Amino acid sequence: MQYYSTNNKDLKSDLKNAVINGLAADKGLFMPESIPVLAPDFWEALPNMSLGEIGFETLKHFFCPEIEEEDFKQLTTEAFNFPTPLVKVDEQVSALELFHGPTLAFKDIGARFLARVMARFTKDYGQDINVLVATSGDTGSAVANGFLNVDGVNVFVLYPKGLVSDVQEKQFTTLGNNITAIEADGTFDDCQRLVKTAFMDDELKEKITLTSANSINLARFLPQMVYYFSAYAQAVKQGKNEIVICVPSGNFGNLTAGLIAHKMGLPIKRFVAATNLNAIVPEYLRNGIYEPKPSIATPANAMDVGDPSNFVRIQELFTHRLDAITKLIEGISVGNEAIFKTIKTTYETNNYVLDPHGAIGRHALSSLLQEGESGIFLATAHPAKFPETVEKIIGKKVEQPARLKAFLNGVKQVESSSKHYEDLVKVLLKQAL
Ligand SMILES: *Cc1c(COP(=O)(O)O)cnc(C)c1O
Numbered sequence: 001m002q003y004y005s006t007n008n009k010d011l012k013s014d015l016k017n018a019v020i021n022g023l024a025a026d027k028g029l030f031m032p033e034s035i036p037v038l039a040p041d042f043w044e045a046l047p048n049m050s051l052g053e054i055g056f057e058t059l060k061h062f063f064c065p066e067i068e069e070e071d072f073k074q075l076t077t078e079a080f081n082f083p084t085p086l087v088k089v090d091e092q093v094s095a096l097e098l099f100h101g102p103t104l105a106f107k108d109i110g111a112r113f114l115a116r117v118m119a120r121f122t123k124d125y126g127q128d129i130n131v132l133v134a135t136s137g138d139t140g141s142a143v144a145n146g147f148l149n150v151d152g153v154n155v156f157v158l159y160p161k162g163l164v165s166d167v168q169e170k171q172f173t174t175l176g177n178n179i180t181a182i183e184a185d186g187t188f189d190d191c192q193r194l195v196k197t198a199f200m201d202d203e204l205k206e207k208i209t210l211t212s213a214n215s216i217n218l219a220r221f222l223p224q225m226v227y228y229f230s231a232y233a234q235a236v237k238q239g240k241n242e243i244v245i246c247v248p249s250g251n252f253g254n255l256t257a258g259l260i261a262h263k264m265g266l267p268i269k270r271f272v273a274a275t276n277l278n279a280i281v282p283e284y285l286r287n288g289i290y291e292p293k294p295s296i297a298t299p300a301n302a303m304d305v306g307d308p309s310n311f312v313r314i315q316e317l318f319t320h321r322l323d324a325i326t327k328l329i330e331g332i333s334v335g336n337e338a339i340f341k342t343i344k345t346t347y348e349t350n351n352y353v354l355d356p357h358g359a360i361g362r363h364a365l366s367s368l369l370q371e372g373e374s375g376i377f378l379a380t381a382h383p384a385k386f387p388e389t390v391e392k393i394i395g396k397k398v399e400q401p402a403r404l405k406a407f408l409n410g411v412k413q414v415e416s417s418s419k420h421y422e423d424l425v426k427v428l429l430k431q432a433l
Pocket of ligand 1: 105106107137138139215248249250251252253254255302303357380381
């Protein structure tokens with residue numbers, strides 16, 4: 001499979017190049033040149049497949065034979081090694097719990113897969129690689145843990161100082177080894193800008209091999225399609241039809257993966273793109289104008305994005321036709337009060353504890369679901385990652401999974417940078433391989 005740049009359909013790259021470089025040479029995002037429709041025997045087998053098997057059968061079209069099939073089978077088994085259960089919240093709405101991985105957020109799926117693909121490619125690349133990733137909270141921990149102790153790969157996690165939760169911060173600042181956390185005096189948008197500047201800095205790239213683990217990397221966002229298939233299989237077993245999937249969105253990598261699954265034949269009636277107060281995409285869906293803005297801090301901080309980098313991929317999937325996009329995707333922006341209220345009522349009425357991101361999904365569905373439809377929202381993070389918010393609202397402690405406790409006991413180690421690019425470069429050059 002070849003991958004083209006969203007800036008120029010004729011600029012193509014092979015898989016290895018696309019994964020190692022993250023961005024195309026003209027700074028566009030990579031897209032697969034074709035999206036296969038899955039054969040009937042896949043759908044017959046789906047109800048009895050594990051997540052690893054779903055991963056192999058759906059992703060092999062994009063990653064094989066560049067990665068040998070036998071090897072790829074092992075890779076998908078290792079990467080997708082935790083459950084993604086569909087849990088009933090009320091009669092019409094279920095949560096697809098994506099937080100049973102090592103860092104308790106859905107980003108473990110993409111990060112574990114990406115780390116393993118990159119490790120395969122660096123082995124024959126013959127050069128050490130530096131992964132630079134900006135995080136609004138959960139990417140950093142998922143990527144850092146996915147890459148921890150992978151030979152030949154050095155990871156830099158850049159995050160906005162004071163703007164991630166304590167739990168999130170502990171999950172990527174306590175690891176040491178090949179992981180360096182850098183706190184920047186700025187917002188997440190500043191961090192994204194710094195990372196983009198680094199990727200365009202030819203002088204820096206002459207000194208070190210630099211790559212991205214953000215969802216601009218196709219090997220990060222594509223694997224996320226596996227749990228859409230899993231959600232569908234579980235929903236059908238539970239007797240649901242007319243399935244609507246709601247995706248709490250920030251950079252829109254997650255929704256993009258769902259739309260690709262849909263193109264491969266997944267029978268989802270429609271998607272709901274739910275954002276927090278950063279309503280860039282819902283506004284675009286309403287008036288056709290895409291207007292990036294500085295991000296606003298909200299309790300669902302992993303979605304505080306003012307210029308979603310994957311949105312261009314969604315436009316590309318629909319050949320930039322707004323009418324086609326709005327036919328399948330409905331947008332909604334959910335305010336902070338609605339997040340708090342949803343956490344409270346869902347706990348009191350349904351005895352289900354939501355995190356702030358999942359609460360956005362749940363709230364969006366209760367506003368937009370029609371009669372006869374079955375709603376699934378992606379529960380993207382475990383509520384124990386946000387105790388400050390959740391415990392105050394439900395009035396009791398959220399139980400911490402053991403793997404979270406282990407992080408909380410670690411010692412924080414960080415490098416610091418201002419929001420000026422030259423400062424970041426100094427830190428990178430000091431630590432790079
Ligand atoms: C990253 C993240 C999101 C947003 O996902 P995108 O792919 O960036 O749209 C939502 N919820 C949580 C908990 C996240 O970590």
